[in-house]
Amino acid sequence: MLTNAMPARLSLHTPLCDLLGIRYPICQAGMGFVARADLAAAVCEAGGLGVIAAVYHTPDQLRKAIRQVRDATDKPFGVDILFAAVRSTGKEAEQFSDDVGGWVEVTLEERAPVLIAGLGNPGPVTAEAHRRGMKVMALCGNVKQAKDHAANGVDVVIAQGHEAGGHTGRVAGLVLIPAVVDAVSPTLVAAAGGIADGRGLVAALALGAAGVWMGTRFIATPEAYSHQNYKDRIVQIDEEGTVVTRAATGKPCRLIRNAFTKSWEGREHEIQPFPAQIYAVGREATIRARELGDVEHGSAACGQSAGLIHVIKPARQVVEEIMAEAEAVLARLTG
Numbered sequence: 001m002l003t004n005a006m007p008a009r010l011s012l013h014t015p016l017c018d019l020l021g022i023r024y025p026i027c028q029a030g031m032g033f034v035a036r037a038d039l040a041a042a043v044c045e046a047g048g049l050g051v052i053a054a055v056y057h058t059p060d061q062l063r064k065a066i067r068q069v070r071d072a073t074d075k076p077f078g079v080d081i082l083f084a085a086v087r088s089t090g091k092e093a094e095q096f097s098d099d100v101g102g103w104v105e106v107t108l109e110e111r112a113p114v115l116i117a118g119l120g121n122p123g124p125v126t127a128e129a130h131r132r133g134m135k136v137m138a139l140c141g142n143v144k145q146a147k148d149h150a151a152n153g154v155d156v157v158i159a160q161g162h163e164a165g166g167h168t169g170r171v172a173g174l175v176l177i178p179a180v181v182d183a184v185s186p187t188l189v190a191a192a193g194g195i196a197d198g199r200g201l202v203a204a205l206a207l208g209a210a211g212v213w214m215g216t217r218f219i220a221t222p223e224a225y226s227h228q229n230y231k232d233r234i235v236q237i238d239e240e241g242t243v244v245t246r247a248a249t250g251k252p253c254r255l256i257r258n259a260f261t262k263s264w265e266g267r268e269h270e271i272q273p274f275p276a277q278i279y280a281v282g283r284e285a286t287i288r289a290r291e292l293g294d295v296e297h298g299s300a301a302c303g304q305s306a307g308l309i310h311v312i313k314p315a316r317q318v319v320e321e322i323m324a325e326a327e328a329v330l331a332r333l334t335g
Ligand SMILES: Cc1cc2nc3c(=O)[nH]c(=O)nc-3n(C[C@H](O)[C@H](O)[C@H](O)COP(=O)(O)O)c2cc1C
Pocket: 029, 030, 031, 032, 034, 053, 054, 055, 080, 081, 082, 117, 118, 119, 139, 160, 163, 164, 165, 166, 167, 192, 193, 194, 195, 213, 214, 215, 216, 217, 300, 301, 302, 303, 304, 305
């Protein structure tokens, strides 16, 4: 029998737990539309890092969500902001930059314990967050981005493999995670993409990560803000049920393969650059799938780890079962 004093448990308490002030090395990913106050608070209470995704909130709504999490838990939590580099011009690009500015302002003003940069470099926001006593994490899909984040002084680099749901790079996690660990050491690395159970957590630690950043697994929970049909579809599909397409946002994004993704095959030239495609297509398609439940004709971001997810269960149970399984795996490996 495993007890708290045994090595398996000790090795699962990592420097990420100390840095972020969390019990378990599990972070719930920022997920547009899906990751709101209820999910974030539930994960915090379960011992992980719960995260609100700023996108699809107005700045005022984001402030309310932050306060809602604070009312529900005294544990640390994060706010994830898409700092995507906008290379296009026009009113959509301006609108996106305004949105990012609003989310950053609120997150800094509210001194959320952790600010996470999805999709881009937070630049001077990192230093400003540190001045306010906050921690900063940032996602990357290759070693160059990881080095840029480390040079910018972020506390944790999240190495997100190609398996991941949502915006994703080209490099598989099995290669990316140790490559990023080597490149940014001693900066801590969290592993993302394809992790949905205790085996994935142990594998991530074996690759040198100090914890995991999990998205898709947490969609299939009652606390995730999404239509039941979307959660059910994640349980139904297998590891081949997703596809990477630019159709939703203008950038490569992994979605459930459906009539929406198929309708864009062969007409990729019609896809507008990020973020114009979001305003033209992605926003409506996201609401269609995630709020109205038309998963076949909407944009339903999801990772390959859907092939490992067979049951919808509360976020607390997800966290506890991952920890129990990880300990059992470690005990087996260490005899
Ligand atoms: C529905 C969905 C929405 C996402 N939206 C965001 C987002 O707003 N910001 C962000 O940094 N990452 C976003 N991602 C990526 C996640 O942060 C995370 O890296 C990814 O889910 C990890 O892979 P996994 O889904 O295999 O666990 C999203 C992922 C999904 C599945």
